[in-house]
Amino acid sequence: MPRQIGNVVLEVEDLHTHIFSRFGVVKAVDGVSFNLRQGEVLGIVGESGSGKSITALSLLKLLPRPAARIVSGSVRLEGEELVTKSEEEMRHIRGRRISMILQDPQTSLNPVFTVGNQLIEGIRIQHPGDDKPSLIRRAVDALKQVRVAAPDRRVSDYPHQISGGMKQRVVGAISISCEPKIIIADEPTTSLDVTIQAQYLRLLRELQEETNLALIFITHDFGIVAKMCDRVMVMYAGRAVESGPVRDIFNNPSHPYTQALLRSVPSMDDDIDRLYSISGQPPALWDLPPGCRFAARCEHADDRCRRDYPPQVSISNDHTASCWRLESA
Numbered sequence: 274m275p276r277q278i279g280n281v282v283l284e285v286e287d288l289h290t291h292i293f294s295r296f297g298v299v300k301a302v303d304g305v306s307f308n309l310r311q312g313e314v315l316g317i318v319g320e321s322g323s324g325k326s327i328t329a330l331s332l333l334k335l336l337p338r339p340a341a342r343i344v345s346g347s348v349r350l351e352g353e354e355l356v357t358k359s360e361e362e363m364r365h366i367r368g369r370r371i372s373m374i375l376q377d378p379q380t381s382l383n384p385v386f387t388v389g390n391q392l393i394e395g396i397r398i399q400h401p402g403d404d405k406p407s408l409i410r411r412a413v414d415a416l417k418q419v420r421v422a423a424p425d426r427r428v429s430d431y432p433h434q435i436s437g438g439m440k441q442r443v444v445g446a447i448s449i450s451c452e453p454k455i456i457i458a459d460e461p462t463t464s465l466d467v468t469i470q471a472q473y474l475r476l477l478r479e480l481q482e483e484t485n486l487a488l489i490f491i492t493h494d495f496g497i498v499a500k501m502c503d504r505v506m507v508m509y510a511g512r513a514v515e516s517g518p519v520r521d522i523f524n525n526p527s528h529p530y531t532q533a534l535l536r537s538v539p540s541m542d543d544d545i546d547r548l549y550s551i552s553g554q555p556p557a558l559w560d561l562p563p564g565c566r567f568a569a570r571c572e573h574a575d576d577r578c579r580r581d582y583p584p585q586v587s588i589s590n591d592h593t594a595s596c597w598r599l600e601s602a
C-alpha cells in the first residue's frame with residue numbers, strides 16, 4: 274500500500290541539548306536539524322552514545338533532570354514551538370500529540386494495573402464522555418488492532434500474565450490509543466527474540482500505514498532501517514553526518530561513517546567472521562575535536578578534516594552529507 278506523505282508535522286532546527294556532568298559539558302546533541310512529514314517513517318541510526326535517545330527525549334522534553342537541558346535550537350510541532358513550553362503544557366503534548374515507545378517494553382507497563390486500565394488512561398483523553406463499558410470496548414478494539422489474540426480476556430490480565438511479545442504489542446496499543454501525530458520508537462526490539470522482533474516490526478509498520486501517523490524509528494541496525502524507513506538520519510557524536518531518502522543512502526552512501534556502517538550490515542551470503550566493524554572509538558562528547566568528529570577513525574582524513582568542521586554538502590534532492598571530500602568532488 275503506497276503511503277500518503279503529507280505536510281511537515283515536526284521541524285527540528287539546530288537543536289543543542291547538553292548534559293552538565295562532573296566531566297564537564299557533554300554535548301549529547303550538538304546542532305541537529307531535521308523535518309518529519311505526516312505518514313513518513315524517519316530512521317535515526319548511529320552507534321551507541323551518538324545522541325539518538327537524547328534527541329528523542331528532547332522532542333518531548335523528558336530529559337534527565339537537572340543534568341540535561343536544551344540549550345538552544347527549535348522544535349516545532351505543527352508550527353508550535355515546544356522548546357519554550359512549560360512542564361504543564363508539555364504534559365498535554367506527551368502521549369496525546371507525540372507518543373513514545375520506550376527502549377524496554379518490560380518496564381513500560383505498570384505491574385499493578387490491568388492491561389485494560391492502562392489502555393483506558395489514554396483512550397479517556399480522546400473520549401472523555403464515554404462510560405466504563407464503552408471505554409472497555411474501545412480497549413478491546415485497541416488490542417484487536419495490535420493483533421492480540423482473545424482480546425476480551427486479555428483486557429483484564431495483568432502485565433505479568435502475558436508474554437514479552439504481547440507486552441510489546443500492548444505498549445504499541447497504548448501509544449496509539451490517544452491518536453498521536455507522531456510516535457517515537459526507541460530501539461523497541463532489543464529485548465525480544467528475532468522472530469518476535471520481526472513480527473513486531475511488521476506490526477509497527479502496519480499500524481503506521483493504517484493510521485498514517487509519522488514515526489521516528491531509532492536503531493543501531495541499518496538492516497531494520499531498510500525494512501522500515503522512508504528517510505534516514507545518520508548520527509555521529511551528537512551531529513547528523515548524513516541524511517536522505519533510504520534508497521539514496523543505500524545506493525550512494527556519501528559520508529565515510531555511513532559507508533562504514535553499511536559495510537558492517539551482514540548480508541545473506543556473508544559469513545559471520547567477515548563481518549566488518551569500525552575500529553576506534555568516537556570522541557568524548559565533553560572534549561570534542563574542532564574538525565570532523567569522525568576524522569580519527571576515517572581512512573581519508575587529512576589535516577583540513579582534523580582542523581575544520583566540514584560543510585553540509587547537497588548530494589541530490591533531499592540527500593546531504595557533511596564531509597570535506599564531497600565539497601571538492
Ligand SMILES: Nc1ncnc2c1ncn2[C@@H]1O[C@H](COP(=O)(O)OP(=O)(O)OP(=O)(O)O)[C@@H](O)[C@H]1O
Pocket residue numbers: 292294299301319320321322323324325326327328337340493558
Ligand atoms: N543521564 C545521563 N547523564 C549523563 N550523560 C548521559 C545521560 N544520558 C545520556 N548521556 C550521554 O549522552 C550521550 C548521548 O547518549 P544517548 O543515550 O542519546 O545515546 P544513544 O545514541 O541513544 O545510544 P544507544 O544506542 O546506546 O542507546 C552519551 O555520551 C551518553 O553517555
Ligand SMILES: [Mg+2]
Pocket residue numbers: 325326327459
Ligand atoms: Mg539510546
